[in-house]
Amino acid sequence: MRWHAPADLEEALLLRGVHGEDVTVHAGGTFLGILMNQGLIAPPALLSLGRVAELRGIEVARGELRLGAMATHLAVERHPEVREGWPMLARAFGLVASRRVRAVATVGGVLADADYASDPPAALSALGARAILRGPGGERSVSIEELILGYYTTCIRPDELLVEVRVPPAPERAVYRKFVSRSSEDRPCVTVAAAHGAAGLAVVVGALAERPQRFDDLCAAAAGDLAAAGAREQLAQDYAARVEPIGDARGSAAYRRRVCAVEVRRALEALAA
Amino acid sequence: MRVDPRARGAVRYSVDADMPGQLHAALVRSTVAHGVVRGIDVSGVAPGVTVLLPEDVADLPLYGCQIADQAVLAERPRHAGDVVAAVAAPTPAAARAAARAVVVEVDELPAVFDALDAAREEAPLLHEGLSVSDNDAAYFGIRPVAGTNICHRFRIRHGDVEAGFAAADVVVEGTFRTPAAAHVPMEPHATVARFTEDGRLEVVTGTQTPFNMRMELAAMFGLDEEDVRIVVPPMGGSFGAKTFTRQEGIVAALARKTGRPVKLVLGRSEEFLTLNRHPSIVHVRLGATRTGDLVAKAVTCWADTGAYADCGPGVAQKMGFAAPGPYRIPNCWVDAHAVYTNTPPNGAFRGYGAMQSIWASERTMDLLAARLGTGPLELRRRNLLRDGDAYATGEAMHGTCFEELLDRAAAAVGYEHDPAGKGLCLVMKGMQTPSRASIAIEREGDGYVIRCATTEMGQGARRSLALLAAERLGCRPEQIRVPDPDTDRVPYDTRTTSSRSTFMMAGALAEACEALLEDGRRGHGTIVNDGGLDPDTGQGVASTHWHQAAGAAHLEVDEETGRVRLHRVHCAVYAGRVVNAPGAALQNEGSMTMGLGTALFESVDFNEGQVTNANLSDYNVPTARDAAALTHELVEREGAPIHGLGETALPPVPAAIGNALASLGIELYDLPMTPERVLEAIDRRAAPSPEPDLEARRR
Amino acid sequence: MRVAFVLDGAPAELEAGEGEMLVDALRAAGRLSVRETCGIGVCGACAVIVDDEPVSACLMLAAQVDGRSVTTVEGLPDDDPVLQAFTQAHAAQCGWCTPGMVLTVKAMLADDPQIDRERAAEGLGGNLCRCGSYSRILDAVQLAAELTLKED
Incomplete structure (x- = not known):
């Protein structure tokens, strides 16, 4: 197994461009480590971004939050400006796994892995975040919904790197709920990220399907009347009817659908409170 | 203060044991649940790797601590994960790669995964002809049922159960299930073994049963027992997982073939294929007079022992003689069975069959209390065993303190003040006899x-x-x-x-x-x-002394999601006399923590015999936050003998929680009590219907 | 590849095999307090401190610690307050998880010297103890906090 550890982004992009699918991008490595330990993958070469300092930044520019792809979960969770301006996002990153994993796992990694039970994708989606993908042809910006296509599948091309995530100014209200069905440290059974502000209402349900579930048409129809309990309940029921849940050790599809209705309603109540 | 070597990481376990010149082993496992090996292709294995094949161990007899039913390598794999070949290589990584390169061709046979299906006459037979082992662990009358998958059946016949039910004013019944569970010792199974120049077999391994293993390995390799040496470093947890012969026979056979010491450390996923807890199906029928005196109890227990008996006969027997519970019941009838299925073997697990029986029996006590309109505390107090009472095995009880334990547990949750959201459980568990x-x-x-x-x-x-x-x-x-x-x-x-x-x-x-x-x-x-039970009547001495405990739980339920929030689970455990106070407390806390996992979420899941959650993300164990509601106390009595505390506080936890849910009208019959199952029970409460019968529930 | 790093305060070098994880490299270097249980980063038995943060050595490639500093429980002095607290609180049964617990508690106390029991339980969420010694481990955290404050 070859280990490429470029010192800057330019070199990293060059290597990525040259090797394409023959190298596996290694950010924090927590997800790849699991796959390698279980013998599920044996990549011939790893392209480590560990030395690329310019990808580690977290900054606020013109009201927009910019998270470098190599910023760790712990860094996001603890960053004063994130906590101040995007508390829901800080919370979602802080709920991932353990501190040991959060100290290593990165913003770019969690999006590029597209694991269905991770917390950040749904939270970022609800906040309208966009991922910046850079390749030989330049840069493009994609929404989280465009980025994550399905189980562990993204739209990132073999010669591209996810370099940054940009989060627009935070909405007036945002909430993140994580429902676990077994031990308190279990991966989620159902999560709900919801935001309400100038951009309207966004509700994203995570962990219950192969990718975050977001139905803007339902939200647009309901956005006006979140103050009414009946409207909140209706939207929650509509979400539950629309999602296509999976079943696993954390709950059957039918159970997840029920919990989806409950958790979406509770998230909406929190937004309205 | 001198630092505890455990804090410093200075304890050396079997995983840390090495022998000079050792090779590293890895196992090749069957991917089918039942079949016959047609061929093993080793052409892809790197040079310098030794592969142990069934023909290399053809001279080794079948082994098994209670029934000799297991070959060192399976020519006829009986569960997905059964070991069909093994490799020895210079490094662990080379061994793993070599094991992956071995290609096994298996012709599939019909398989059976449920104990009740397996017990039917027309079920595929896992073992033809069963011979009881001559190991010390086969210490009681083992009764395989010829021509079936039942490798032991045990009976209690006490009084006249039909007359008892005829005299009962009220009869309740229920069928209760518990799933397979994993021990999850933090240290995996690890063994290093060699044959010395003078032909002795030396084994360093984590095991709770060194002498049983010595006997088994001596018989396996045709050695005198004195020519087998078992050394046991401290274990990084066991809970029953490291009992009798597991991987040690394979490691010794590899050492024999290579002429070198061989070391094997199992991977985490392999732990789930090595030994689990017996899934159970327990049907209880309990009768009482209008005034609340128990008059008859009939219990049928099915312990699914997996592909090999291991100590399943003993577990089934203990399930059987724990079934009457710590109550005076003049008429008792128990049939307990250990049954083979095409799943990984099930064996000793903290609680050893008692948990499964107690879950069923203590839940039934609360069903009865509800039917009688009496309180669960009062019903237990009225019937509990006191010194001089006869147990269903005929033995006279001594050293009992059930009433005190029950009162203490009830007081800890304020049961008498307000029983809503609260549940009780009483436990009596035997100790190895003889x-x-x-x-x-x-x-x-x-x-x-x-x-x-x-x-x-x-x-x-x-x-x-x-x-x-x-x-x-x-x-x-x-x-x-x-x-x-x-x-x-x-x-x-x-x-x-x-x-x-x-x-x-x-x-x-x-x-x-x-x-x-x-x-x-x-x-x-x-x-x-000394003691023992007649397997056909269950009469005799089940245990020369009994472990006693009471549990109480207080909880609330999120009725929209079914998630249980525990306010407190308390166990009062009889210790006789405490020797090592911190150690005793830790044993209680550990048992309760494991009981909590059993109660709420632990389950090894299968799909057609394949384990679907063989890792510590998909199989959850309790964490510090989960255990926060657990409390306990040790009850001592002056001049009393020391009582072991390794398991007693586990069985009260599931039943106390189940009964606390029952106090809210949420009736659970199956473990674990996941939010999904709790929600289903809430639905049933809203639309009451009779408890579904056994046949329907199995589908 | 050759990895140069600081191990328990002293310069060290090791030859990391292809895709070799830090847990295996450290065990090969004699640090047997670092133990593999789950292989997926959920149990904490292989926790080590890299620079200032605990990480799972089963998910970190040995190559990733090149130029960094790694601390195991074997590098702590005898009078370390956390080691002392675990000893005095009898906060162990089989002892397998204890080194990972100790290192996690060290990092927790560095951030939050007066941590309460509830937050400590949350902070230990990623450290499994199958023996179920949690209550005494939380006692040890409280004691360690007191001993650390006294020390300062």
Whole structure:
């Protein structure tokens, strides 16, 4: 197994461009480590971004939050400006796994892995975040919904790197709920990220399907009347009817659908409170 | 203060044991649940790797601690994960790669995954002809049912159960299920073994049963028992997982073939294929008079022992004789069975069958209380066993303190003040009977050394022995050394199981210390507890003393999601006399924590015999936050004998929680009580219907 | 590849095999307090401190610690307050998980010297103890906090 550890982004992009699918991008490595330990993958070469300092930044520019792809979960969770301006996002990153994993796992990694039970994708989606993908042809910006296509599948091309995530100014209200069905440290059974502000209402349900579930048409129809309990309940029921849940050790599809209705309603109540 | 070697990471486990020149092993497992190996292609294996094939072990007899039913390598794999070949290579990574390169061709046979299906006459038979093992672990009358998958059946016939039910004013019944569960010792199974130049077999391994293993390996390799040496370093947890012969026979066979020492450490996913807890189906029928006196109980237990019996007959028997529970019931009828299925073998697990029975019986007590319109506390108080009462096995009870334990548990949750959201459970669990313990103690420098087969797995056995000896000999515990058990150096002991060691070894140690004080140099002590049950009537002595506990739970339920929030779960456990206070407390807390996992979420899941959650993300165990609601107390009595505490506080937890849910009208019959199952029970409460019958529930 | 790093305060070098994880490299270097249980980063038995943060050595490639500093429980002094607290609180049964617990508690106390029991339980969420010694481990955290404050 070859280990490429470029010192800057330019070199990293060059290597990525040259090797394409023959190298596996290694950010924090927590997800790849699991796959390698279980013998599920044996990549011939790893392209480590560990030395690329310019990808580690977290900054606020013109009201927009910019998270470098190599910023760790712990860094996001603890960053004063994130906590101040995007508390829901800080919370979602802080709920991932353990501190040991959060100290290593990165913003770019969690999006590029597209694991269905991770917390950040749904939270970022609800906040309208966009991922910046850079390749030989330049840069493009994609929404989280465009980025994550399905189980562990993204739209990132073999010669591209996810370099940054940009989060627009935070909405007036945002909430993140994580429902676990077994031990308190279990991966989620159902999560709900919801935001309400100038951009309207966004509700994203995570962990219950192969990718975050977001139905803007339902939200647009309901956005006006979140103050009414009946409207909140209706939207929650509509979400539950629309999602296509999976079943696993954390709950059957039918159970997840029920919990989806409950958790979406509770998230909406929190937004309205 | 001198740092505890555990905090410093200085304890050396089997995983850390090496022998010079050792090779590393990896196992090749069947991917089908039942079949016949047609061919094994090793052409892809790198040079320099030794592959152990079925023909290499064709001379080795079948083994098994209670029924000789297992080959060292399976030519006919009986579960997905059964070991069909093994490799030895210079490094662990090379061994794993070699094992992956071995291609096994298997012709599939029909398989059966459920104990009740497997017990039917037309079910595919896993083993043709069953012979009871001559190992010490086959210490009771084992009754395989010829031509079926039932490898043991045990009965209790006490009084006249039909007449009892005829006399009952009220009869309730229910069918209760528990799933397979994983022990999850943090340290995986690890073994290093070699044959010495003079032909002895030396094995360093984590096991609770060194003498049973010595006997088994000696028989396997045609050696005298004295020519097999088992050394047992401390274990990084076991909970029953490291009992009898697991991977040790394969490692020894590889050492024989290669002429080199061989080491094997199982991977985490392999742990789920090695030994689990018996899934159970327990049907209980309980009758009482209008005034609340129990008059008849009939229980049928099915213990799914997986592909090999292991100690499944013993587990089924214990499930059976725990079934009457700590109550006076003049008429009792119990049928308990151990049944083969095409799943990984199930064996000893903290609680050893008692948990499964207690879950069913204690839930039934609350069904009865509800039907009678009496309180669950009152019903238990009215019927519990007191000294001199006869148990269903005919033995007279002594040293009972169920009432005190029950009152203490109930008080801890304020049960009498308001029983809503609260549940109770009473537990009586036997100790290994018959058994034998021997111990030797010798002078060494200005202190002493204890030679003893009791193995250390975190329960603090060595500390307890040192404290007891120091008390007897009038020295400091630090002057007493308790080295790793080594069958070459320690006297015979039945095994470190069933919470027997503190009690039995304490007895033997008292004798040994006395002998040493007389002799000046060394002393030896032996203690034997006699008894046993007639397998056809269940009459005799089930246990020379009983472990007793009561549990109480207080909780609330999120009725929209079914998630349970525990306010408190309390156990009052009878200790007789406490030897090692922190150790005793830790044993209780550990048992309760494991019981909590059993109650709420632990389950090894299968799809057509394949384990679907063989990792610690998909199989959850309790964490610090989960355990926050657990409390306990130890009840002592002046002059009472020491009671083991290794398991007693586990079984109360699921039933106390189940009964707390029942107090809210949420009736659970199956473990674990996941939010999804709780929600289903809430739906049933809203639309009451009779408890679905056994057949319907199995589909 | 050759990895140069600081191990328990002293310069060290090791030859990391292809895709070799830090847990295996450290065990090969004699640090047997670092133990593998789950292989997926959920149990904490292989926790080590890299620079200032605990990480799972089973998910970190040995190559990733090149130029960094790794601390195991074997590098702590005898009078370390957390080691002392675990000893005094009898906060162990089999002892397998204890080194990972100790290192996690060290990092927790560095951030939050007066941590309460509830937050400590949350902070230990990623450290499994199958023996179920949690209550005493939380006692040890409280004691360690007191001993650390006294020390300062």
